[in-house]
Amino acid sequence: MATMVQAIRMALHVGEERLGVTDVFGQDLGPPLGGVFTQSQGIKCSWNSPLDERGIIGCAIGLALAGARPVCEIQFCDYAYNIIDLLKLGGGMYWSSNGQWNLPLVMMTPVGSGIHGSIYHSHSFDATATHIPGWKIVMPSNPRDAYGLMLSAIADPNPVMFLAPKALLRAKALPGEEIPGEPDERALSKMIDAPLGDRSKWTPSWPATPDLFIPIGKASTVRPGRDVTCVAYGRMVPLCKKAADELASDGIDVEVIDLRTLIPYDWEHLRESISRTGRVLFVNEDTEVTNFGEHLLRRTVEELFYQLLAPPRLLAGAFVPGVGLADALDTASVPQKTEISSVLRELARHQP
Amino acid sequence: MSTTPIQEHFYPDTKLSPDVLIRLHELMLRSRLLEERLIRMQKQGDGYFWIGGPGEEAFNVALGLLVDKGRGPAHDYLHLHYRSSATMVAMGIDPADAMRQMKNTATDPYSGGRNFVNHYSIPEWNVVPVSSPIEVQFSMAPGTALVQKRFGGRGITIVQGGDAGTAEGDFASCLIWATRPGMELPVLMIVTNNEFGISTPAAEQHGEKRIADRGKAFGMQTAVVDGNDPETAYLGIKQAMDYVRSERRPFLLEAKVSRLYGHSSSSGANFVTGESDCLAKFEKRLEERGILSRQKMDELRVQETQALLEMSKRVRTEPQPKGPTIYDHVFAPTEVGGEAKARQDAMCAVANPAAINNKEQS
Numbered sequence: 075m076a077t078m079v080q081a082i083r084m085a086l087h088v089g090e091e092r093l094g095v096t097d098v099f100g101q102d103l104g105p106p107l108g109g110v111f112t113q114s115q116g117i118k119c120s121w122n123s124p125l126d127e128r129g130i131i132g133c134a135i136g137l138a139l140a141g142a143r144p145v146c147e148i149q150f151c152d153y154a155y156n157i158i159d160l161l162k163l164g165g166g167m168y169w170s171s172n173g174q175w176n177l178p179l180v181m182m183t184p185v186g187s188g189i190h191g192s193i194y195h196s197h198s199f200d201a202t203a204t205h206i207p208g209w210k211i212v213m214p215s216n217p218r219d220a221y222g223l224m225l226s227a228i229a230d231p232n233p234v235m236f237l238a239p240k241a242l243l244r245a246k247a248l249p250g251e252e253i254p255g256e257p258d259e260r261a262l263s264k265m266i267d268a269p270l271g272d273r274s275k276w277t278p279s280w281p282a283t284p285d286l287f288i289p290i291g292k293a294s295t296v297r298p299g300r301d302v303t304c305v306a307y308g309r310m311v312p313l314c315k316k317a318a319d320e321l322a323s324d325g326i327d328v329e330v331i332d333l334r335t336l337i338p339y340d341w342e343h344l345r346e347s348i349s350r351t352g353r354v355l356f357v358n359e360d361t362e363v364t365n366f367g368e369h370l371l372r373r374t375v376e377e378l379f380y381q382l383l384a385p386p387r388l389l390a391g392a393f394v395p396g397v398g399l400a401d402a403l404d405t406a407s408v409p410q411k412t413e414i415s416s417v418l419r420e421l422a423r424h425q426p
Numbered sequence: 427m428s429t430t431p432i433q434e435h436f437y438p439d440t441k442l443s444p445d446v447l448i449r450l451h452e453l454m455l456r457s458r459l460l461e462e463r464l465i466r467m468q469k470q471g472d473g474y475f476w477i478g479g480p481g482e483e484a485f486n487v488a489l490g491l492l493v494d495k496g497r498g499p500a501h502d503y504l505h506l507h508y509r510s511s512a513t514m515v516a517m518g519i520d521p522a523d524a525m526r527q528m529k530n531t532a533t534d535p536y537s538g539g540r541n542f543v544n545h546y547s548i549p550e551w552n553v554v555p556v557s558s559p560i561e562v563q564f565s566m567a568p569g570t571a572l573v574q575k576r577f578g579g580r581g582i583t584i585v586q587g588g589d590a591g592t593a594e595g596d597f598a599s600c601l602i603w604a605t606r607p608g609m610e611l612p613v614l615m616i617v618t619n620n621e622f623g624i625s626t627p628a629a630e631q632h633g634e635k636r637i638a639d640r641g642k643a644f645g646m647q648t649a650v651v652d653g654n655d656p657e658t659a660y661l662g663i664k665q666a667m668d669y670v671r672s673e674r675r676p677f678l679l680e681a682k683v684s685r686l687y688g689h690s691s692s693s694g695a696n697f698v699t700g701e702s703d704c705l706a707k708f709e710k711r712l713e714e715r716g717i718l719s720r721q722k723m724d725e726l727r728v729q730e731t732q733a734l735l736e737m738s739k740r741v742r743t744e745p746q747p748k749g750p751t752i753y754d755h756v757f758a759p760t761e762v763g764g765e766a767k768a769r770q771d772a773m774c775a776v777a778n779p780a781a782i783n784n785k786e787q788s
Contacts, residue, residue, distance in 0.1 A: 097572075123603075124599075124602050124603060124606070126599050126602065126603075128565050128595055128596055128599050129565055129568070129599035129602065129603050131565070132562065132564075132565020132566045132567075132568070132569065132596065132599060133565070133566070133568045133569040133572065133603060134569060135565075135566045135569060136505075136565075136566035136567060136568060136569015136570045136571070136572070136573075136583075137569040137570070137572060137573060138569070139503070139554050139566065139569065139570055140498075140499055140503060140569065140570040140572075140573035140574070141498065141499070141573065142569075142572075142573050144569075159559055159562065160562060160565060163557055163559065163562055167555060168755050168756070168757065168758050169540070169754075169755045169756055170537055170540055170541055170547075170555060171536070171537060171547040171555045171755075172534075172536075172537050172538030172540060172547075172754075172755055173538075173754065173755035173758070174547055174549050174555075175547065175549060175554065175555060176758035207756060208756060208757070210757070229760075230760055231758040231759070231760060232757050232758050232760075290760075338757075
């Protein structure tokens with residue numbers, strides 16, 4: 075059972091071996107560390123950049139302009155705020171040149187709370203990212219999706235942001251979330267996790283790595299249900315799934331949808347589900363004001379108003395400057411399972 | 427790797443051949459007249475905004491003549507700014523295309539009417555899209571240079587910005603990324619110093635005497651040239667380029683230039699007296715040396731002016747882009763199609779627990 079970070083690592087390996095990835099770079103991505111979350115251990119084309127986010131994304135754009143296929147990383151999305159204009163420039167390159175220059179690059183960055191990262195290691199980036207046209211934005215919630223979305227991101231001729239929910243990076247795959255053919259947990263670790271200490275002579279032994287492309291723009295129903303639609307992505311997906319499973323004992327049947335791709339998002343998938351249940355909750359952990367879920371909510375109201383049986387709801391992070399370090403502050407900052415359950419229950423019981 | 431010692435001031439007494447001087451003059455004149463035509467177009471309502479580089483022709487034409495023009499890493503990559511029009515003229519653009527961008531027509535080959543004038547984009551010549559935010563090109567230049575470093579050959583990356591923009595972190599990024607020990611990059615960093623940042627004089631902006639000196643802290647070869655003298659500029663650029671091409675290491679070149687029509691149409695785009703006019707000075711020198719007569723230069727001016735006027739009349743009749751085309755080119759078409767798409771869909775079905783559930787239920 076691969077963890078998400080192992081899945082990303084295997085996908086980067088596929089990228090450099092079969093999909094033309096030329097560079098995997100960023101702060102600490104090269105040897106000896108292989109990424110602060112170990113995501114690039116054993117990747118041959120990985121290298122350490124200067125500690126310079128603008129330089130990282132700028133260099134990635136330059137590489138892509140010259141025909142390379144880079145995957146770069148901003149070590150934490152909290153540090154991507156000083157590259158917004160370069161993200162805008164990269165996202166606009168194809169459009170502003172009237173289709174002359176496309177940028178086949180991937181920018182990966184860990185996002186969200188859940189590891190007690192305090193003020194500058196817990197931000198979410200989805201609302202900001204979705205406000206920058208020209209980027210495709212993916213955010214997996216399990217190892218298999220992480221693997222498949224990364225392959226698709228690499229293969230895509232456009233700039234793709236790969237938002238990695240950091241709280242899930244080391245979570246093990248649940249049954250049904252494996253990469254086909256992957257070795258068991260111990261064997262896989264022995265093959266691709268770099269040893270502690272001297273790594274200078276270590277090389278990974280990669281397992282079979284299938285061409286598992288999870289298409290960009292396709293949502294996934296992770297739990298079918300008839301009463302309420304719950305739309306989430308990233309770290310919120312397993313929380314919503316747990317809440318839904320628990321509510322089932324009360325006879326409330328929640329359908330949980332993992333959006334997987336934020337841009338371009340799978341509206342048809344959402345429309346079908348919301349039309350069927352008449353009730354919807356959007357969940358994410360970015361701050362609630364001008365939140366991406368608000369956009370989905372607005373579209374729901376505009377297009378599905380007469381099919382709704384209850385006011386659509388959004389659960390999101392508190393609109394405060396950061397995520398606090400103390401446990402109570404951390405949990406108060408972003409949606410928790412009890413809150414999700416509570417709103418789902420309200421929605422299910424709401425009578426028009 | 428050996429490094430070639432560089433004189434800080436280039437070939438002050440070296441003379442270029444008359445043929446090169448005549449070519450320089452012709453292109454400088456065309457560039458100037460094009461910019462003046464663009465300004466006129468803007469003032470006549472044939473465009474919303476003008477920004478460009480009249481006053482920089484001596485340096486920029488020389489640069490354009492020295493570029494190794496082509497597509498891909500074997501040739502030079504250009505990360506220019508919106509004052510680089512003379513470089514483009516020297517490289518051989520059709521001046522009508524600059525007018526098309528000014529008039530934001532559908533026929534504008536650089537942006538289809540989406541971007542300001544002098545924001546060039548020519549994949550066939552490695553001219554990457556010019557951006558309005560200043561200095562961001564200095565962040566991108568290491569990327570193209572890295573590809574060229576790996577590729578080998580003599581292709582280099584040329585990145586150009588103004589003096590005020592060197593206050594941006596992107597300039598520091600380029601200095602750092604281009605000079606990492608053992609990973610030096612073939613980048614020619616050019617600062618065209620007109621001593622203004624929109625309305626702010628250089629003296630109020632930065633304290634260093636020579637911007638080029640900032641490269642010294644990084645072990646870079648540096649130089650300052652008189653960018654208003656096409657001969658000095660030509661030879662200076664050539665020497666810097668030769669160094670970057672052969673040594674595969676960066677060079678920081680500062681060119682002192684004039685700004686003859688202010689910052690942009692936002693500051694009026696009127697001729698500024700008191701600035702040194704590189705074209706007027708060059709024409710005087712050519713006349714004194716007996717290379718071109720005043721009459722010949724006047725005739726050329728009339729001829730070029732007329733040609734540009736005719737072009738602008740023609741461009742005026744060309745169509746504007748249609749509103750719904752804003753949705754074109756947001757994303758490049760994905761390469762996944764046909765068999766690969768079918769395979770991808772099949773993979774997705776396998777990867778989708780809902781699909782598995784549905785199968786199990788049926």
